[in-house]
């Protein structure tokens with residue numbers, strides 16, 4: 001029945017054009033709260049895991065033919081009745097048995113519990129390293145057996161390819177097809193990959209493909225249109241996805257929260273000549289403006305404001321100009337954007353320059369995104385700043401945010417090691433609750449201290465010293481930096497000190513090189529410097545000697561814009577109950593605190609210079625640092641809420657004109 005409903009339309013999805021009203025929101029919250037307490041109750045999870053183990057014992061007694069027949073009849077039942085609890089335990093037992101046979105891995109009881117919660121459309125918090133990749137195979141396989149087409153979303157292409165490669169033999173053993181959609185896959189390849197029972201891909205790839213589908217379908221989204229289009233072949237030619245049926249989002253907090261601040265846009269090439277001259281003029285004017293006299297930086301929202309003097313300067317400069325420069329609003333907006341391009345977007349942090357092109361570096365994953373560009377002229381302004389050839393300006397064709405996109409799934413589930421903190425927002429926006437699953441083994445991860453230095457120089461000196469000390473103990477060290485520039489800087493210091501090391505960042509993010517670096521990172525005495533690329537999902541395997549020497553040691557050299565990203569980096573060590581340790585060495589020159597309460601920072605800096613080791617000074621600096629982080633977390637939350645409201649508003653007006661996105 002359920003599967004029939006899901007397939008009732010050719011492109012199943014949940015469409016909502018209106019922002020939920022107050023009472024609806026109260027209802028949603030209460031419903032998800034109730035689900036959390038009923039479906040997510042710990043006794044229910046334990047009972048389910050026990051039922052799976054019992055069913056597995058039964059299945060073990062069957063011959064291969066009987067086992068295959070049992071799986072087939074279960075598949076029919078699941079397709080007919082949907083993923084009911086009474087069928088799920090037996091289905092999980094089949095997946096577990098196949099996993100032992102093919103991968104040599106038996107799902108732990110906690111993974112069975114996590115898998116069960118995922119089939120129920122909940123967000124599961126399982127600690128870093130608990131084996132979420134294997135856990136996801138349970139709901140993916142069972143929902144696919146029930147007739148859903150499943151997408152498993154990962155944070156980057158490397159993980160999508162790795163997970164698909166590792167897990168597809170298991171799915172094949174269950175008679176399910178599985179494929180991966182790469183960022184550079186051609187449309188026919190994409191269509192074929194999405195047509196599989198289970199598809200691995202990144203959130204961005206998936207959302208862009210959905211937008212392409214929306215453009216292709218235009219307003220022909222009613223079941224009758226779809227039926228007619230599939231008759232004429234138009235459907236098969238144009239549409240990539242099988243609809244939005246069931247998705248498991250790995251690293252759910254990163255995809256559903258952190259990345260939700262920027263809308264995804266599909267654009268076409270616009271008219272370039274006149275725009276180019278306009279941007280060049282804006283950049284020239286912005287370079288002439290003086291800080292304080294002409295413009296002020298607003299640290300709260302990472303933007304600039306023109307002073308009265310700045311406005312007058314621009315007005316005077318525009319007297320000899322024509323066209324858009326006569327328009328005060330357009331003139332000031334363009335110059336403010338040029339100021340942002342000059343001072344807010346940093347080379348080797350927000351972007352790199354490769355082959356005379358600006359390549360954006362994803363701030364969450366640390367990876368380069370060659371086919372992406374900033375909107376509203378920002379990309380062209382940064383090209384002018386870096387003196388590289390200008391790309392043509394783009395016109396927006398369709399736009400959607402992750403917040404709106406993932407809400408459209410019939411069933412949304414997700415998992416992460418760090419999702420508790422954003423549970424409320426998840427409930428409010430996506431109407432899904434967070435349930436925590438305990439670790440398989442108790443954690444042995446130790447914190448060796450948090451130290452704040454007065455300035456960047458002191459910080460790097462201390463980091464190098466710490467690395468040298470740890471190397472004498474034969475332990476591998478992973479050092480996390482926020483930007484490529486900082487990774488290169490530390491690399492230069494280590495060269496000077498004669499420390500052999502490897503570096504992982506967006507300049508060499510080919511999957512091959514990355515896999516090799518990750519494979520070496522857990523070896524005895526290996527030092528690895530990495531940006532966020534090693535932050536999430538990376539599984540560093542330790543050699544036997546390293547495990548006895550105390551495991552991997554992680555050094556955080558700067559806090560990120562939210563605590564969850566820091567916790568993810570820390571989670572590279574001490575996985576699955578292994579030994580491991582971490583420490584934090586930050587400084588008052590770090591990006592996060594650079595523009596936060598300058599007078600307090602100056603006092604703290606003086607204190608740290610005079611009494612660097614004194615507990616009270618360190619404690620105050622840590623509190624100050626954490627407050628800066630909390631402020632950025634709050635700003636980002638507001639930006640996401642604003643974006644969602646704006647999207648609902650836009651969609652309401654578009655729906656009058658018949659356009660959907």
Ligand SMILES: Nc1ncnc2c1ncn2[C@@H]1O[C@H](COP(=O)(O)OP(=O)(O)OP(=O)(O)O)[C@@H](O)[C@H]1O
Nearest residue numbers: 105106107108128129130131132133134417537539
């Ligand atoms: N049931 C199991 N039996 C044995 N090993 C397992 C099992 N489940 C997972 N592992 C191993 O645990 C390691 C960590 O797995 P994985 O990378 O999926 O963790 P994770 O929870 O996704 O971590 P992160 O939160 O960092 O992404 C892998 O090496 C994996 O092979």
